[in-house]
Amino acid sequence: MTEGLFPVERARAEVAPGAVHVPGWLSAERQRELVAACREWGRGPVPFQHTVLPGGGVMSVQTLCLGWRWEPYRYVPGTAELPAWLAGLGREALVAAYGEHGGYAPDTALVNFYDAGAGAKMGMHRDREERSGAPVVSLSLGDTCVFRFGNTENRGRPYTDVELVSGDLFVFGGPSRFAYHGVPKVYGGTADPALGLAGRLNITLRETGLS
Numbered sequence: 001m002t003e004g005l006f007p008v009e010r011a012r013a014e015v016a017p018g019a020v021h022v023p024g025w026l027s028a029e030r031q032r033e034l035v036a037a038c039r040e041w042g043r044g045p046v047p048f049q050h051t052v053l054p055g056g057g058v059m060s061v062q063t064l065c066l067g068w069r070w071e072p073y074r075y076v077p078g079t080a081e082l083p084a085w086l087a088g089l090g091r092e093a094l095v096a097a098y099g100e101h102g103g104y105a106p107d108t109a110l111v112n113f114y115d116a117g118a119g120a121k122m123g124m125h126r127d128r129e130e131r132s133g134a135p136v137v138s139l140s141l142g143d144t145c146v147f148r149f150g151n152t153e154n155r156g157r158p159y160t161d162v163e164l165v166s167g168d169l170f171v172f173g174g175p176s177r178f179a180y181h182g183v184p185k186v187y188g189g190t191a192d193p194a195l196g197l198a199g200r201l202n203i204t205l206r207e208t209g210l211s
Contacts, residue, residue: 015149016149017175018174018176019170020097021162021168021169022093022097022168022169022170022171023168024168025139025167025168028167032194034203035196035201038201041111045079045080046065046069046079046080047064048064048111049062050063053072060115060118060122061113063110063113064111065078065080065110066078066080066082067208068107068210070108074129075130082107086106086205087105087106089205090106093139093169093171094171097135098171104135104137105207106134106205107210109204110203112202114145114200114201116188116198117199121183122184123182124148124150124155124182126179127178130206131209131210134206134207134209135174135177136172136173137169138171138203139169139205140169141166141197141200142166142191142198143188143189143198144166144190144191145164145186145187146161146162146164147163147170147183148160148161148181148183149176150180150182151180152176152178154180166192186199
């Protein structure tokens with residue numbers, strides 16, 4: 001990204017207590033590897049699909065789950081395994097954000113695909129089906145988005161809009177673990193063509209606290 005002739009500095013930032021944004025954390029090579037992995041998972045036993053909500057609404061994003069499978073609003077045993085290397089990447093992410101991983105052991109990953117051409121977005125919500133208060137690790141791939149990070153009380157203000165670019169890491173735990181958050185906008189066509197991805201992929205790693 002540029003502003004005039006000079007690059008815009010994107011520095012690590014603590015958006016709220018326990019909520020840390022680390023721009024450009026994933027190398028270009030690691031991003032390509034993750035995109036390839038997401039495509040492979042999508043060919044597996046639980047492909048990407050639009051989640052149907054209890055009230056009959058259909059989510060605009062497409063989702064697949066590794067490890068425990070999320071469905072509104074609970075986890076059930078899944079049929080796609082969470083790779084050990086992906087859990088290890090989650091621990092590396094916590095070290096980058098917090099300086100230590102604290103024995104982080106994610107047992108589920110939600111992979112969301114946002115089709116910018118279809119106007120895919122995510123409303124404000126909390127990740128609260130987990131029985132563990134361990135942090136959520138979020139990895140961004142592809143198109144740039146607006147990530148709205150709010151408060152723990154309601155879906156409204158105060159909130160902070162953060163621009164997440166391909167390769168960015170966002171971790172939220174501690175006092176911010178159950179904060180409302182969402183994706184009101186994806187900027188189509190902003191991904192590096194070398195990534196071979198049209199749209200946005202978001203991988204979130206979590207500990208469910210389930211046995």
